[in-house]
Amino acid sequence: MKNPMLYALCSMLILLLLPVWAGAQGLLQGVSGSLEFNYDYLTSKTTDATGNTVKTTTMVYNPRIQFDINTMIYPNLILTTGGIAEGIIGDLRPSDGSDITTRQYNFRPYIDLTLRTPFYWGSLGYVRREQITNGTNLPSITLVRDEYYGIAGIRPEGLPYMELQVRKRNTYDDTKDIQNLSEDIITLDSKYQYKGLFLDYYGTYLHSDNKVAGLDVFQYTHTGRASYSDSFLDKRIAVSTNYHIIYQETRTEAKPGTPGQGVVTFQVFPSGGLFAFDDTPLDGPALALDPALIDGDLTTPAGIDIGLPPVPDLRLRNIGLDFTTPSEVNRLLLWVDRDLSSAPSIVNYFAVNFKVYVSSDNLNWDLWSDPPTVTFGPLQNSFEIKFANVIPARQYIKVVTPALNAAVPGASSFPNIFVTELQAFRDAPVSTNPGTTSTTTTHTLTNDYDLDVKTRILDNPNLFYELYGHYNRQDPGNQYRYTVSNALYTVHRFNEVFSGRARAAVENGEDLGDKRKAYIYDAALTADPFRTLHNSLVVNGRDEKIGGKPNDLNSIILYSTAQLYKGIDAGLNGGVNFIKQESGQKGKDVVINLQTHIVPHPTLTLGLNYGNTISHRTGGDLPSSSTYHQTADFTVSYNPFRTLSFFGFIQLLDDKGKGLQTLQNYAINWSPFPDGALQFFLNYNENYRSDDNFKERILVPSIRYNLSKRSYIQLQYQRTRSKSDVQKIDSDLISTTLKIFY
Secondary structure, three states, rough: OOOOOOHHHHHHHHHHHHHHHHHHHHOEHHHHHHHOOOOOEEEEEEEEEEOOEEEEEEEEEEEEEEEEEEEEEEEOOEEEEEEEEEEEEEEEEEEOOOEEEEEEEEEEEEEEEEEEEOOEEEEEEEEEEEEEEEEEOOEEEEEEEEEEEEEEEEOOOOOOOOEEEEEEEEEEOOOOOOOOEEEEEEEEEEEEOOOOEEEEEEEEEEEEEEEOOOOEEEEEEEEEEEEEEEOHHHHHHHEEEEEEEEEEEEEEEEEOOOOOEEEEEEEEEEEEEEEEEEOOOOOOOOOEEEHHHHOOOOOOOOOOOOOOOOOOOOOOEEEEEEEEEEOOOOEEEEEEEOOOOOOOHHHHHHHHHHHHHHHHHHOOOEEOOOOOOOEOOOOOOEEEOOOOOOOEEEEEEEEEOOEEEEOOOHHHHHHOOEEEEEEEEEEEEOOOOOOOOEEEEEEEEEEEEEEEEEEEEEEOOOOEEEEEEEEEEEEEOOOEEEEEEEEEEEEEEOOOEEEEEEEEEEEEEEEEEEEEEEEEEEEEEEEEEEEEEEEEEEEEEEEEEEEEEEEEEHHHHHHHHEEOOOEEEEEEEEEEEEEEEEOEEEEEEEEEEEEEEEEEEEEEEEEEEEEEEEEEEEEOOOOOOEEEEEEEEEEEEEEOOOOEEEEEEEEEEEEEEEEEEEEEEEEEOOOOOOOEEEEEEEEEEEEOOOHHHHHHHHEEEEEEEEEEEEEEEEEEEEEEEEEOOOEEEEEEEEEEEEEEOO
């Protein structure tokens, strides 16, 4: 597009004429949107350890218009249309006197016509994303993605649900010399449930025509799942079984007379999504399951927020995938629920902080050697995280990041950034003779089956027998693993105070060619002498041999929780873990954890936590070693008034050989009259980290005036002062926002 303001002018014209047209036609309802203007003025001075100082001044203008129309043509026929047009003009002035200007214009119009009834539905639509960038000594580049789609679905009573989607997607630059990709996508989704039987099929056809590289890629993906669960003989026998199959075929055709070089993408399908808050990502505990991370929904939040928390939250977000068998990957897409392309400072923050870890057991993780290359978008709401191939392949992978930090310019505008999906891919280069037409075909097939049968033998005490089997196979390569487990377990309450459980199992299997046998036991004795006191002694273990080599883990742990007084809760657990690894190394870990939660007054909350792990290792052709890891943290939260809050956090970390490390965080939030038309906010945040003598202070006063119920103007000042052994940064940011809703 020659004139990047054309869309904005057209949008303004539509905005002005639309109410008149809507009133004349009497057809349009639900007209909404907003006009927004943002201006940022940032001055920054950075001094490195040698005394070199760099000063920069940055000005960013960001006008933005959005409108949406919701039209009910008939009771079941709805037309929605609208779009967003915005400009991001940045002016960077370094201390050397140069002046660098960058301009970015984003346009996202859409239209959708939907017919929906309880039994059938259909949609036709068009979505366009266009991004124009240019600047000082930079060529003008326009990136466009046009997508046309049609959707048809049916949900007949007592019959399978089916939905068919057909999409045409064209992605290209203005010259079509850098990028010119055409994609045809057909997906079919079908589900059927009858009593305990559930059938699910999802198939995808993708034709990708890369005209620049001269590559045609055809991908066929079929995934099917059959599940059945029921109980028999007065619920004495319960049966649950699942069969999951994934087939993917990829055919690559190189056209004559073209470079015949490019990249073919293979999606790697995980069996489970994983998530945990864990500040020590190299070791356990294991990440917990989060099915919403892999449900294929790229827009609905999966319960993980990486935005700016209302109170400082220093916990690391660990977001991962389980592939069941070791899988080679080199790219992740982390989808979020909003477009961040207009906030480069936010994108850069995560690009620097994202780290990729891989594991074979979901307990012990390795930081992948190459730092990832991270970009956002520009035409989709996802972080693309690229890294070197994971070789040897691992079963688990995760990306770790802290939440958004208040020191990042513009962070206050993103209190929530919800993760919606995590996808894994393997990009493989293709190079063929450009003078000939050549075809390459690959395919992968994964079969996954499990069976679980539980039988109640006795009613008092409760005694159960469980047969469990699992089989997984991946082709090509004939990589398979299976497990057959026979177990007896019992649950019994002896009296009002004591209860217990016990389980013993024999597990046989094979893991990628290595025979495996394990004896597993688990027992717990629980005592509840008072309503406010709970104690549990847990003993469990796994004596296992894989390929004749040991892989043992045994532990005994005592858990205690007590409400010492109303508003005073405490928990204490401690025990010993014994391990024996395939390498012949033996180990013992002594673990102690103490947690307290004190609420002396409804406005005051105190927390004190202490943890200590002492580890010993011997054997395995390695020298004997002894390490310890201690953590102690204190948290205080005080809210004397609805408009005033204080937060404090102090953490001490002591690792053998590293010395004592300290983390501190303090925050104050004050909003003296939050309900008036004129509102004032004051936020103060202070951080300290001892390992590099990092100190940071952030002061953010802001004022907002509500012009009406549908418009406001806001002025914010952010003063940041940070200093460490590496550098010193002083920055001042002034931001203004005018927003009008209609």
